[in-house]
Amino acid sequence: MSLKDNIEMIRQELNSEEKFFEKAVVTERFIKKYKKAIIASIAAIVVLVAANIAYEANEKSKIKEANIAFSKLALNPSDTAALSELKSLAPNLHDAWVFSQAIANKDIEKLKSLKHTKALIVSDMAEYEMATDNSMLAEYASKQDAIFRDLALVQGAIMLLNENKIDEARNSLEKVSKESSLEKLVAILMHYGIK
Incomplete structure (x- = not known):
């Protein structure tokens, strides 16, 4: 290596060290300037x-x-302490339990109390069960957001067929969605039950 190459190499090292120290000074100034904000951000994250x-x-x-x-209620359905604890801890699970007990005991009053629950499926199932007991399936099926709409229409049509109200049964079956899983049953009823 020549002396000229050595001097050039030393100059490059000094330039790189100078740049390193320059960046260190800039970083130190930045940290001093925003020290409180940095500490506050870290504290907030923690x-x-x-x-x-x-x-x-x-x-x-x-x-x-x-x-x-819930396990206590499964063992003893009349445990009111477990029922109130379940209501405070998991209101939707509580409503599902009350619904299952209302169905098992055929308790219409409990079903009515679940009509306005926040658990959407439990609320709709309670309305459906009340409609089947009161033969108000057509009213239930006319609701826009009824989950069991197609089932209510088919069940209502079967009741109408039993009463020999053929035209009303046909109208009810025609309202069933074509994408419904009950479509095959509807086709059978339309073919054999309504002529």
Whole structure:
């Protein structure tokens, strides 16, 4: 290596060290200028992570306690303490339990109490069951958001056929959705039941 190459190499090393120190000074100034904001951001992240961990632990605990209360109810359906604990821990599961007991005991009053529950499926199932008991299936099926609409239409049509109201039964069956899983049953009823 020549002396000229050595000097050039030393100059490049000094330039790179100078740039490194320059960046270090800029970084140090940045940290000093925004020190409080950086510390606050780190503290906020730590608090959010801790709060999230605590929330998840609390939710798991509530689920475990709700399962224990549900198990107690399965063993003893008349356990009012377990029922109230289930209602406070998991209202939707509570409503599902009350619905199952109302169906098992044919308790229309409990079904009426579930009509406005926040558990959408339980609410709709309660309305459907009340409609079948009161022969108000057509009214239930006319609701826009009825989950069991097609089933109510078919069941209502069968009741109309039993009363020999053929035209009304046909009208009811024609309202059943073509994509319904009951379409084959509707086709059979239209072919054999309504002539």
